[in-house]
Amino acid sequence: MNKSDSYLLVTGGAGFIGSNFIKYYLSQYPHAKVVNVDKLTYAGSTFNLESVADHPNYHFVHADITDEKAVDRIFNDYPIGGVINFAAESHVDRSIEDASSFVNTNVMGTMVLLQIARKVWTEQGILKAARFHHISTDEVYGSLDNDEKFHEQTPYDPRNPYSASKAGANLLVKSFGYTYGMNIVISSSSNNYGPSQHEEKLIPTIISNALRHNPIPIYGDGKNIREWLYVEDHCRALDLIFHQGQSMESYNIGGGNELKNIDLAVKICEILDNNYPDRKGSLNSFKDLITYTEDRLGHDRRYAVDDRKLRGAMGWQPVVAMENGLEETVEWYVNQWTPTSR
Numbered sequence: 001m002n003k004s005d006s007y008l009l010v011t012g013g014a015g016f017i018g019s020n021f022i023k024y025y026l027s028q029y030p031h032a033k034v035v036n037v038d039k040l041t042y043a044g045s046t047f048n049l050e051s052v053a054d055h056p057n058y059h060f061v062h063a064d065i066t067d068e069k070a071v072d073r074i075f076n077d078y079p080i081g082g083v084i085n086f087a088a089e090s091h092v093d094r095s096i097e098d099a100s101s102f103v104n105t106n107v108m109g110t111m112v113l114l115q116i117a118r119k120v121w122t123e124q125g126i127l128k129a130a131r132f133h134h135i136s137t138d139e140v141y142g143s144l145d146n147d148e149k150f151h152e153q154t155p156y157d158p159r160n161p162y163s164a165s166k167a168g169a170n171l172l173v174k175s176f177g178y179t180y181g182m183n184i185v186i187s188s189s190s191n192n193y194g195p196s197q198h199e200e201k202l203i204p205t206i207i208s209n210a211l212r213h214n215p216i217p218i219y220g221d222g223k224n225i226r227e228w229l230y231v232e233d234h235c236r237a238l239d240l241i242f243h244q245g246q247s248m249e250s251y252n253i254g255g256g257n258e259l260k261n262i263d264l265a266v267k268i269c270e271i272l273d274n275n276y277p278d279r280k281g282s283l284n285s286f287k288d289l290i291t292y293t294e295d296r297l298g299h300d301r302r303y304a305v306d307d308r309k310l311r312g313a314m315g316w317q318p319v320v321a322m323e324n325g326l327e328e329t330v331e332w333y334v335n336q337w338t339p340t341s342r
């Protein structure tokens with residue numbers, strides 16, 4: 001297969017990170033060809049891809065990655081030369097309620113993709129050339145209660161059903177590299193943020209609850225720490241890792257912005273207070289809406305990654321300062337939010 005004729009198969013491309021990646025990728029590589037397979041769960045929307053929907057090199061397939069026949073059909077219909085596997089159930093709170101869809105999509109779905117890619121790429125004689133890039137998370141390493149950071153050799157120690165399913169998938173992906181010599185790479189990023197993220201996640205929850213004048217729920221003591229990465233910076237890192245990452249290697253991707261949840265909520269409320277005073281109504285400050293609530297079960301205390309491997313080997317660094325990224329994100333939600341969506 002001529003590389004220029006081949007398609008990149010993006011799974012879960014209607015979700016937050018996947019859709020941002022497709023838009024980024026098609027803008028960077030105007031001749032690239034992309035097939036996006038997405039189940040369109042509650043968390044995905046083709047609305048996220050409106051700007052590329054008519055792109056001649058972009059194709060959408062509505063299917064579930066756990067559906068072997070559907071995945072097989074995609075590999076028959078398109079000359080797939082690489083896979084980036086974004087498709088996942090990703091919300092920790094939901095996984096605590098019910099782990100089944102997490103194991104199904106994140107583990108079984110990854111297994112289906114690996115098996116079919118291996119079969120087809122072996123038949124086509126491109127098994128070692130065709131890249132399988134698996135998107136993972138820093139949550140697989142567990143929780144930090146000191147000043148250290150997770151590095152790529154940190155043993156996996158997932159603490160909730162979501163992160164356990166992602167750790168399981170990572171191990172499966174690696175096993176296909178060891179067993180069959182597949183050209184696999186894994187990237188594990190810290191918390192993403194940016195426009196079009198689903199409202200269930202912390203930053204959209206803060207913004208949308210503030211705009212609705214609803215309580216802003218902060219779990220526990222609010223001192224849990226997350227490291228924030230602007231989604232476009234993540235996409236730039238993925239592009240580098242997909243093209244230049246070493247087979248069988250894992251790469252951490254962090255934003256370098258560690259914040260306690262309560263400090264993040266205050267920061268966002270200050271942006272709203274300063275930039276959108278007309279939205280305050282009778283409130284003195286959006287901060288008045290911040291409300292401590294019952295803690296998440298098994299709530300991981302801190303995530304932070306050492307990503308010197310990516311920064312050193314590939315020269316990546318985030319370019320969006322958190323202040324700017326947050327202002328852009330807030331602006332996007334303010335523009336989305338209309339009184340009828342209350």
Ligand SMILES: Cc1cn([C@H]2C[C@H](O)[C@@H](COP(=O)(O)OP(=O)(O)O[C@H]3O[C@H](C)C(=O)[C@H](O)[C@H]3O)O2)c(=O)[nH]c1=O
Pocket residue numbers: 090091092093136137138139189190191192200201202203205217218219220224225226261296
């Ligand atoms: C929704 C919500 C969350 N929180 C707390 C819980 C966490 O300490 C922090 C972030 O929570 P969120 O659910 O947005 O994200 P994480 O649990 O850190 O996980 C996220 O980042 C990793 C890397 C992934 O891999 C996950 O897919 C992604 O969901 O805010 C609250 O205090 N209130 C709320 O209403």
